[in-house]
Amino acid sequence: MIAGKTTVDDALFVETAEGPALLGSRCTDCAAHTFPRQGGCPRCTGSAMEDVPLSRTGTLWSWTVQGFRPKPPYTGTEAYEPYGVGYVELPGQLIVETRLVETDPVKLEIGMAVELVLAPFRDDEFGWPVHTFAFTGVSA
């Protein structure tokens, strides 16, 4: 459980004073970031990584909308489709791939301000929602 919600994988998250954030790694030698966390630095090839919460806000770097139901290993529930997909630039850290709450192409624009939320993507065997991370637009 993260922020009282069932998630697809709690290891992706960390609770912060501002709310749940994605948990990444930062290289203590060269300051490169990764998501999820990993032991080796892909930039300087060292292995001095530390855990770091990633920014909860950023800007949309690219986007699309998933137009068909993917095959397995996708496990999403139809009620949560279609879904938007984007890459969001988190300032000073990295560009993370994410589901987007918005699915209308007209309302998605590269450069728009977005923030992290936990969004349902499937229902479990008892009908309770399972959440993953998603970004949604914030009004300026």
Added chain:
Amino acid sequence: MSGVAIVGIGMHRFGRTEGVSGRAQAVHAAREALRDCGLRFSDMQFGFGGSHSAGDADTLVSELGLTGLPFINVANGCATGGSALIAADSAIRSGQHDVGIVIGFDKHPRGAFNTDPAEHGIGAWYGETGLMVTTQFFGLKIQRYLHEHGIAPGVLATIAEKAFRNGARNPMSWRRKEIDAAQIAAAPMISHPLTQYMYCSPAEGAVALVLCRADRAREYTEHPVFLQGAAFRSRRYGSFEVFSPWTAAERADSPTVEASAAAFAASGIAPSEVDVAQIQDTESGAELMHMAETGLCAHGEQEELIASGATAIEGTLPVNTDGGCLANGEPIGASGLRQVYENVLQLRGDAGEHQVPGDPRVGFTHVYGAPGISACTVLTR
């Protein structure tokens, strides 16, 4: 060090061939390539080959002949054929062997590829939440590219229209019906801004090539094609690649840029000298991006080149003259070698209805695939 020549080419038609296994298609292609240069499988000193979904290439010897040759399997996703070719190039160029064969083949089920994240070292959540979808990545990549270079999305339909027009002129292609740009643009949206007809489909097919030392090529054929440069590169920190849960904010060139530059450098030939090019067109956007990443033109220049017909068979820079992946489908293991097969036909002057006019002398091939790899070749007659 010896140069390397391609002396025999063979293909099993791409598309869907019910009741014929991928391995049987590979054997067909191998026999055609051997026939093309008048050799037998017992003359082969080595083999490199692979498929993604149709079995191990080294087991083909049970049908082709149990001769004891070293036959090494290659598994490099979309660059499987390219990697096999590069391995063969090294085997001959180093003087280790004089003549050998490369074989790429595949047979995939219908629909988009589904991949297990664990095979890529990614957590199960990535697949479960619907992010491990190749078609989605291509939508994201071209969306960003169009934005960065100020290119209007209309060009994506024009690229697909050209692919089906070329496919209609190629008797070995899968999709042989022309589709006009308006119909392509109006087709169901798969992953914005790419519609159904802008994507290639997984398919079936096989290609085999017989290669030998350049100084012995004329013993086997009157029209050898020389492999002047071949290079393979993987991704660097900061390049934006398929199946990436994240990418660095600090941007870097794609592996295509480095692989093509290395292939051109090895050949001593400049991109401006290319007469015919086969480049990875998994979808329309890929052809657009790869035209510039390979150095065939500048970023942003593509729109004008495509609109003016420069990339058509009769144009100044013919691209994907056999219809590319869009018209041939993508049997992963065979796709890269299909490009070389097509360039050999073009350089021999044997491409028939889809022949580039004016006796082309320099051919270029480029493949790109997961998880951020590219292989390129430069060929001359």
